Amino acid sequence: MSHVPDPKHVLHSGYFHQTLRNLQTPNVDISPHNLMFPIFVGSFGHANKAKSMPGVIQYGVSNIESELKPIVDKGLKSILLFGDEKGTYADSPQNPVMLVVPRLRKQFPNLVIACDVCLCPYTSHGHCGIMKNDGVIDNQASINRLAQIAVSYAKPISFNSRAHIVAPSDMMDGRIGAIKKGLIEAGLGNQVAVLSYAAKFASGFYGPFRDITKSAPMFSDRKCYQLPPGSKGLAARAVLRDINEGCDMLMVKPGLAYLDIVKQTKEAHPEYPLFVYQVSGEYAMLYHAAQAGAIDLRGVLEEVLLSMRRAGADCIITYFTPLILDWLQIKSKY
Ligand SMILES: NCc1[nH]cc(CCC(=O)O)c1CC(=O)O
Numbered sequence: 550m551s552h553v554p555d556p557k558h559v560l561h562s563g564y565f566h567q568t569l570r571n572l573q574t575p576n577v578d579i580s581p582h583n584l585m586f587p588i589f590v591g592s593f594g595h596a597n598k599a600k601s602m603p604g605v606i607q608y609g610v611s612n613i614e615s616e617l618k619p620i621v622d623k624g625l626k627s628i629l630l631f632g633d634e635k636g637t638y639a640d641s642p643q644n645p646v647m648l649v650v651p652r653l654r655k656q657f658p659n660l661v662i663a664c665d666v667c668l669c670p671y672t673s674h675g676h677c678g679i680m681k682n683d684g685v686i687d688n689q690a691s692i693n694r695l696a697q698i699a700v701s702y703a704k705p706i707s708f709n710s711r712a713h714i715v716a717p718s719d720m721m722d723g724r725i726g727a728i729k730k731g732l733i734e735a736g737l738g739n740q741v742a743v744l745s746y747a748a749k750f751a752s753g754f755y756g757p758f759r760d761i762t763k764s765a766p767m768f769s770d771r772k773c774y775q776l777p778p779g780s781k782g783l784a785a786r787a788v789l790r791d792i793n794e795g796c797d798m799l800m801v802k803p804g805l806a807y808l809d810i811v812k813q814t815k816e817a818h819p820e821y822p823l824f825v826y827q828v829s830g831e832y833a834m835l836y837h838a839a840q841a842g843a844i845d846l847r848g849v850l851e852e853v854l855l856s857m858r859r860a861g862a863d864c865i866i867t868y869f870t871p872l873i874l875d876w877l878q879i880k881s882k883y
Pocket residue numbers: 665667669677718719754755756757758759764771827828829830
């Protein structure tokens with residue numbers, strides 16, 4: 550005797566065709582505007598030899614336009630700039646970020662440019678804030694300085710030459726308020742967006758990045774300002790605090806191991822664009838697993854991106870951006 554299933558228990562009938570499957574998976578696709586490409590820029594460009602992040606290059610001040618052109622032609626919409634330079638300071642006129650922003654604005658008028666704002670690439674001890682002699686962060690001095698740097702990235706000469714977004718990654722208390730105040734006082738209040746690394750966790754996944762930028766702290770760690778990986782409530786408070794201080798957009802970092810925080814943040818604040826940072830260690834895991842033949846990179850990376858969108862991310866910051874743009878082009882041919 551054949552068993553007749555209860556019709557409501559039959560699910561396969563809803564997704565046996567690709568078009569039906571698309572209807573079952575709304576708002577998870579990736580378009581170029583859902584991607585932001587993090588870029589290291591230094592005085593001398595060189596293919597980065599760091600074993601931990603093969604394929605990720607450091608762009609040089611002199612050739613960054615020609616290096617980026619093919620990626621922009623493939624549909625690149627936004628970049629996140631990291632200055633990678635010892636022996637200068639964040640807002641010196643010689644700083645690679647300060648040098649390239651006006652030129653990139655000119656060369657790529659439609660490209661959105663975000664600048665990471667932090668002290669760690671420029672402090673001798675490698676911490677993200679200014680230290681007092683006793684090894685404790687001087688919070689007020691730190692946020693004053695961070696605001697100064699943010700204003701410098703936003704300020705140059707004319708409307709056409711400034712960064713569109715400043716993104717403080719330091720996790721000092723009160724930095725969003727200080728930066729917003731600085732921008733408003735400089736007359737830039739309505740022309741520059743603040744993207745807060747609002748829920749940034751003290752994570753082992755930053756290892757390859759610190760290796761490349763040589764930004765590991767010389768002593769101690771960042772656990773007194775980056776969030777404890779197990780915290781949910783503190784993450785919610787950090788996000789709400791940054792909103793109340795006036796940030797325009799939010800970020801959760803790292804990505805894959807923190808998708809519950811992405812979901813919690815999107816559900817609490819759907820009115821704010823939400824970024825998720827697929828950090829260096831996540832890049833390395835996928836890259837090396839694919840190299841070893843353990844996974845198919847395209848299949849697994851598409852699944853990871855989809856899971857980030859499903860959790861509530863509007864934009865994914867990823868070192869894989871050029872590769873994903875390639876895939877989008879191939880797909881659009883059909
Ligand atoms: N402010 C430092 C900074 N900015 C971005 C990253 C990590 C990015 C990545 O791993 O891809 C880090 C490392 C850290 O906080 O220790």
